[in-house]
Amino acid sequence: MTNAYAGNILHVDLSKKKIWKERLNEDLINNYIGARGINARLLWDNVNSDTDPLGPDNVMIFGAGVLSGTHAPCSGRLSAAFKSPATKAYFKASSGGYFANEMKFAGYDHIIIYGKSDNPVYLWIDNHNVEIRDASHLWGLTVTETDERLKSELKVERVERVESVIIGPAGENKVKFASLMTSSGSALGRGGGGAVMGSKNLKAIAIYGKGSLSVYNPVKFNEIALDARKKLQGDFFAQFLGAYGTGGFFEGMNAAGSLPSYNFIKASVEGAENISGQALVSKGYLKGRSGCASCSIHCHRFCTIDEGKYAGTYTLGPELETLSSFGNGPGIGNLEVIIKAGQLCNDYGLDTISTGSAIQWAIESVERNVMTKEQVDGLELKWGAEEAVLELIQKIALREGIGNLLAEGTKFASEKIGKDSYKWAIQSKGLEQSRCETRSSMAYALAFSISSRGPDHLHSQCMAEFGMYPEALALIKRITGDEKYANPALTEKRAEIVRWHEDNFALADCLGFCAFTNTAANALLEQEMTDMYNTATGIKVTPEELLLACRRIITLERCFNIREGLNRKDDKLPYRLMNEPINGSDICTNSPEILNEMLDRYFELHEWEVTKGCPTRATMEKLGLNDVADELDIQ
Amino acid sequence: MIKSILVDSNKCTGCLSCVLSCSFAHTNKFSMQSRINIKKIKREGRCEIYVCRQCNDAQCISVCPTGALKKDSVSGEVVFDSENCIGCKLCISACPYNAITFLDEKNIIEKCDLCGGDPICAKVCTTGALTFIETE
Ligand code: SF4
Secondary structure, three states: OOOOOOOEEEEEEOOOOEEEEEEOOHHHHHHHOOHHHHHHHHHHHHOOOOOOOOOOOOOEEEEEOOOOOOOOOOOOOEEEEEEOOOOOOEEEEEEOOOHHHHHHHHOOOEEEEEOOOOOOEEEEEEOOEEEEEEOOOOOOOOHHHHHHHHHHHOOOOOHHHOEEEEOOHHHHOOOOOEOEEEOOOOEEOOOOHHHHHHHOOEEEEEEEOOOOEEOOOHHHHHHHHHHHHHHHHOOHHHHHHHHHOHHHHHHHHHHOOOOOEOOOOEOOOOOHHHOOHHHHHHOOOEEEEEOOOOOOOOOEEEEEEOOHHHOOEEEEOOOHHHHHHHOOOOOOOOHHHHHHHHHHHHHHOEOHHHHHHHHHHHHHHHHOOOOOOHHHOOOOOOOOOHHHHHHHHHHHHHOOOHHHHHOOOHHHHHHHHOOOHHHHOOEEOOEEOOOOOHHHOHHHHHHHHHOOOOOOOOOOOOHHHHOOOHHHHHHHHHHHOOHHHOOOOOOOOHHHHHHHHHHHHHHHHHHOOOHHHHOOOOOOOHHHHHHHHHHHHOOOOOHHHHHHHHHHHHHHHHHHHHHOOOOHHHOOOOHHHHHOOOOOOOOOOOOHHHHHHHHHHHHHHHOEOOOOOOEOHHHHHHOOOHHHHHHHOOO | OOEEEEEOHHHOOOOOHHHHHHHHHHHOEEOOOOOOEEEEEHHHOEEEEEOOOOOOOOHHHHHOOOOOEEEOOOOOOEEEOHHHOOOOOHHHHHOOOOOOEEEOOOOEEEOOOHHHOOOHHHHHOOOOOEEEEEOO
């Protein structure tokens, strides 16, 4: 088998209670690299447009990064793929933590779950021994409780090392944005993967790996990986993130007028310094930092509340997205409430972004008298309503009262309530937008509108467009020919910038690298990644060849959505962002005209057909996707 | 000059970079079978680091019945001679730092050898939890 890969796919059919293993074939490796890429191909092959995301025919696929398990910096990321109950389309979710490493050491690059169990079960993967076990005693437990129960009953040498992907009550209740949580507190948060696991009656997958991984050229690989670690350690962003976490960006975004606040009505708030990553440190809530496998940045937080109303709360987080989803988003300035909200979401297994967005939509609906107090179960729902927000989180997870409507997602809820409420439903393709003000960053606006999973920052992170540091300026110059394009207000060259970032984001996803290595920061680029890939696997490829494979993956993901009936008409942003200006301006910078101009160029660059944004036959043949073109009947 | 690994568990984030690098440096393969181990105490958000401190008054040396463990007076290292190890595990029980592991397949113990003078764990640790410094 190729070095660095574990070499196996684990198949588990919950309906038939069958488990089998298959060698990972070289075609998959050569065409789709690993993790996200191979997941995408497996998903394409295993579901179709008739598949109900919450029916037994949907599959849940996990993939470990090609370099996960090694000491390459920040290389331990896990990728999942499934048809999303939120978007009814292709979805990839990913997280840090240690699950990907344990998969590799247990001997698997990929795990595919098919079917549905009649009763609650969990999957126990102890290296070669894989068992479907009864989980009736775990059903209804929170994520933390489930992890602790599993660790108390599993019998292995070092049980604290057992890593699991777990759903909470929200996943069991098939909340459309229920997350998959890992033991280490990282979330495969978006798109409702938790609901897919819940629909299969699968409470958790616990894994423990005792094997080892070899690399093709240990001396060379070691040299390059240690160099990469050094480079990343010296990176300004990496140091900043280690100190203040992703929430460290909060105050700067606020000062720049690009911190989505009050359901994206405003782009900054008073008092941001009280609820930022810096505040977590200065106010003493931060008790520790957590590093994902082989991390050299350590941005993950561990916070506790020791006194007062929420004493005893502890959680891994909050991240920037959570601070904004439950802080300036609903107009809350109390950091303890935000920490508590994050903890509740993590324990119930809810995506903090979508949960916060659904709640902000409900608040605005009440504030605008589109929903009555009775419709929200008598809650005092208004901007800044701390207790009501915390209560809503629980109601959503348990599908109680108004929570049952919100659990369907903001798109569905606004269609149900009607009366123009779609105008403040901050979603597109069925996914609530992450906490990024796309009206002040044009590459982000384009990236969010074409993202196969909906308006979100993990399709491409075009951080370089802000030109905040020398590496970013150099990169923008390389992509566009001129540093002057490091300007987020420009629409020119955004398509070029987005395409570079989406290719490289895909590369990081396939190899298991965190976005803070190459797109959300720029310490390691395609050359370094290719050098690590080649010395680890023994495969000889150029950066261009790897990036071409990434293009194949992105095109396949696009094709998946085309098979579902999506096309250019769906490549848009939430209504508010496309129609309402911010920061006192009188033009909306995400207007359809502006987006269309960038979209035209983007499709042209991909050599896709422009009216529908559908890949052409010629482009697909160039990428070796002939069979996909046949299935879509593209002439 | 004696150099040793200074351990500050409070700074550890549990990233396992040290564990993976250690296994790799000693076997050319990555695994969790390593001469340094990290125990995560999730509820408290902290970690404990288990690695040899090359003690001056090393308990492991005193209990070892075969002389497989010795102090090198020049480097200060507690040196392990696998030829003499009978796998009795007395050193494992005696070590106050949980720093000695057992290798089932060879029926001997395994401990930190400072990678021959340039320990990789301290090189990959970016938090300051492990630093290789002059102690005497
Ligand atoms: S490398 Fe450092 S921070 Fe990471 S686990 Fe080891 S001691 Fe802890």
